[in-house]
Amino acid sequence: MKLRIIIASVLQLAIFQGFAQNYNAHWVDDFGTLSNLGTHRITKEVSTDQWGDAGANLFASLPANQSGSIFFTAPSDGDLNKAIGFDEGRHTVGMLDEIDFCFYLEDGEIYVFENGVLEGYYGSYSAGDAFEIQSNGTTLFFIHEGLPVTEITLPAPMELFGCCAFYNSGAYFEGVETDFGGPFVYDMQVRNTEPGQYNGYIKLKDIDGFGPYTFRWKGFTSQLSEVHDTIYTDSVNYRIDTLLVNDPTDSLMGLMAGRYEVEIEDANNHVSTFPITVSHHIPFKTDDSIFVDTTDWSLQGVGSTSGWGDYNFTAGHYYHKYLNGGFSFKTTNSTRLIIGFRNENNAVANELSGLDYGMKIEDGTIDVRSAGTTSLGVTDCDQSDLLSMEIDAIAGLLHFKKNGVAFHSASLSAVSSQFLVDGGFYDSGSHISQLQFFGGGTYIYLNHEVTHSSCLVPNGIIEITPKIRQST
Numbered sequence: 001m002k003l004r005i006i007i008a009s010v011l012q013l014a015i016f017q018g019f020a021q022n023y024n025a026h027w028v029d030d031f032g033t034l035s036n037l038g039t040h041r042i043t044k045e046v047s048t049d050q051w052g053d054a055g056a057n058l059f060a061s062l063p064a065n066q067s068g069s070i071f072f073t074a075p076s077d078g079d080l081n082k083a084i085g086f087d088e089g090r091h092t093v094g095m096l097d098e099i100d101f102c103f104y105l106e107d108g109e110i111y112v113f114e115n116g117v118l119e120g121y122y123g124s125y126s127a128g129d130a131f132e133i134q135s136n137g138t139t140l141f142f143i144h145e146g147l148p149v150t151e152i153t154l155p156a157p158m159e160l161f162g163c164c165a166f167y168n169s170g171a172y173f174e175g176v177e178t179d180f181g182g183p184f185v186y187d188m189q190v191r192n193t194e195p196g197q198y199n200g201y202i203k204l205k206d207i208d209g210f211g212p213y214t215f216r217w218k219g220f221t222s223q224l225s226e227v228h229d230t231i232y233t234d235s236v237n238y239r240i241d242t243l244l245v246n247d248p249t250d251s252l253m254g255l256m257a258g259r260y261e262v263e264i265e266d267a268n269n270h271v272s273t274f275p276i277t278v279s280h281h282i283p284f285k286t287d288d289s290i291f292v293d294t295t296d297w298s299l300q301g302v303g304s305t306s307g308w309g310d311y312n313f314t315a316g317h318y319y320h321k322y323l324n325g326g327f328s329f330k331t332t333n334s335t336r337l338i339i340g341f342r343n344e345n346n347a348v349a350n351e352l353s354g355l356d357y358g359m360k361i362e363d364g365t366i367d368v369r370s371a372g373t374t375s376l377g378v379t380d381c382d383q384s385d386l387l388s389m390e391i392d393a394i395a396g397l398l399h400f401k402k403n404g405v406a407f408h409s410a411s412l413s414a415v416s417s418q419f420l421v422d423g424g425f426y427d428s429g430s431h432i433s434q435l436q437f438f439g440g441g442t443y444i445y446l447n448h449e450v451t452h453s454s455c456l457v458p459n460g461i462i463e464i465t466p467k468i469r470q471s472t
Contacts, residue, residue, distance in 0.1 A: 025042075026058065026060070027056040028057055029091075031094065032094065032166075033164075039174060040174065040175050040176045041176070042056060042173055042176060043171070044169055044170060044171045046169060049167060049168050050167065051094060053094055054094050054165065055091060055095075057163045058162030058178060060182055061159050061162075062086070062135060062160040062161075064137070064157040064160075065157050066135075066181060067135060067137055068135055070084065070132065070133045070178055071131070071132050071176070071179075072173045073131070074128060074131065074174075075127060075171075077170060077172055079106060079107035080166075080167070080168035081104070081105070081106045081166070081168050082105055082106075082164065082165070082167065083096045083103065083105075083164065084102055084162075084176070085101045085102025085162075086099075086101045086161065087101075087163045090161055091161065094166070096113065096116070096165055097116030098116065099116075099164075100114070101113070101115075102133075103131060109123070110122040110124065110125050112142050112149070119152065120150055122144065122150065125144065129145055130175075138153065138157070139152070140152045185206065185274050187204075187205040188203060188276065189202070189203040190276060190277075190278060201255065202255065202260065203251035204251065204264075212266075212267055213265065214264070215263070216264075216265070217260065217263075218261040218263070255278045259276075259277050259278075259328065259388070259438050260275070260277070261276070273404075275386050275403065278436070289301055289305075290311055290312070290313050299313055301427060301428040305427075306427040306428075307426065308338070308350045308424060308426055309350035311426075311427075311428070311430070312424040313422075314348060314420055315421040315437065318419070318420065319341060319391060320418055321393065321415065321419075322393050324391055324393045326389050326390035327388065327389060327435065327437045328434070328435075328438075329387055329388075329433065329434055330383060330384075330387070330432065331432045332430075333382050334429070334430070335425070335432065336427060337424070337426070337430060338358055338360045338361075339359055339361075339424075339432070340357050340359055340369060340389060340421070340422065340423065341357045341421060341422070342354065342356050342358075342419060342420055343415075343418070348422060348424075353369065355369050356371070356419065357369060357370050357371070358423075359400065361381065365377055365381075366379050366407075370408070371410055371415060378408050386404070386434075387400075387402055388400075388401045396413050397409050398412055421437070
């Protein structure tokens with residue numbers, strides 16, 4: 001098979017930069033090939049010269065809209081034919097025309113194929129030349145010796161699987177490495193806890209990367225590790241942090257409501273961190289234009305009107321500035337939303353200014369309300385971001401966070417002590433998902449009565465009545 005099509009072009013390509021380290025390529029679904037992890041080489045072993053009897057896939061895939069690269073070095077195997085690139089699915093047939101986007105090398109010459117069709121001829125190569133196929137989530141860049149040769153725009157966001165196929169016996173690719181930025185957690189099971197209990201559960205179900213993995217868990221912590229108190233017949237249990245840091249497993253049980261993090265390190269020492277919230281089961285008070293789906297804790301406006309105040313909701317859960325707690329959620333780029341804390345004695349908020357502390361999200365931009373002051377355009381967000389508002393009782397601060405990192409903080413020193421979570425949408429179709437609550441919900445307060453003593457008679461009385469305030 002000899003290709004002699006020459007396409008002359010001058011390319012001005014913007015190459016995505018920022019990959020700090022390459023990682024070993026682990027191959028799966030391989031047939032007719034031999035992988036050598038020491039030299040990062042994969043070779044066709046079968047003796048026939050034909051497509052369809054030798055190929056393999058990379059173990060890790062590149063998630064849709066994520067940046068990543070495949071790297072390899074040109075071999076010194078003469079004019080032997082081989083192809084390597086990205087496919088929309090696992091490639092198990094070993095055919096050149098079944099790899100969606102690939103470099104094809106033959107007889108010292110460079111070709112690029114798209115969906116089995118020749119995209120172009122791009123000159124010659126020598127043994128030891130460096131190649132890269134790089135994705136920024138929307139475009140693939142084909143690079144030879146650090147210089148762009150062509151680019152292909154992906155027809156839609158898609159998960160990409162690295163794969164290779166061989167025609168000639170003995171053909172091989174050398175120095176195959178990747179940087180997909182993993183490991184990634186694609187699916188997890190989270191069971192929320194009952195108020196006042198610690199029966200929450202987290203299990204990571206679908207991890208993509210280079211195993212084996214090391215798991216390091218971090219819990220929602222406080223100055224109190226565990227306090228048990230009994231007032232009359234009511235037992236109040238604060239189980240603030242039951243976790244063992246560096247727990248080696250992919251699941252945790254016996255959790256109180258809280259915000260947790262798991263740090264996953266793969267076999268290539270690449271580390272990713274994921275925030276996870278275990279929530280209370282919380283009732284909502286809504287108007288008639290809100291749909292609440294408790295399967296994924298999503299709320300959505302339902303109706304034909306548009307305007308702040310038409311789609312309001314209030315969570316039946318109290319927060320106190322002297323107890324750690326907060327809530328987290330995700331939203332979409334098109335959602336118009338206000339959400340935050342309001343004093344329980346104030347009216348339901350129809351605008352950001354009606355909240356003591358809150359966020360207004362519109363067109364992916366976040367405005368912030370804190371202690372009577374509104375700050376515009378504090379940061380941006382999209383549907384992948386986990387947003388939260390978290391009370392740090394020890395510091396007396398409320399933190400506004402995106403993916404666990406504070407982008408705004410406000411003092412709680414001058415405000416009333418008790419809050420409800422309140423919010424609303426501007427229009428139908430706006431919605432939030434994964435709305436989770438942690439901390440707060442139960443605290444002890446004291447009522448007292450004083451009977452003054454008679455003149456010179458020690459008969460004064462102070463009566464202290466402890467009570468418990470819980471979520472409703």
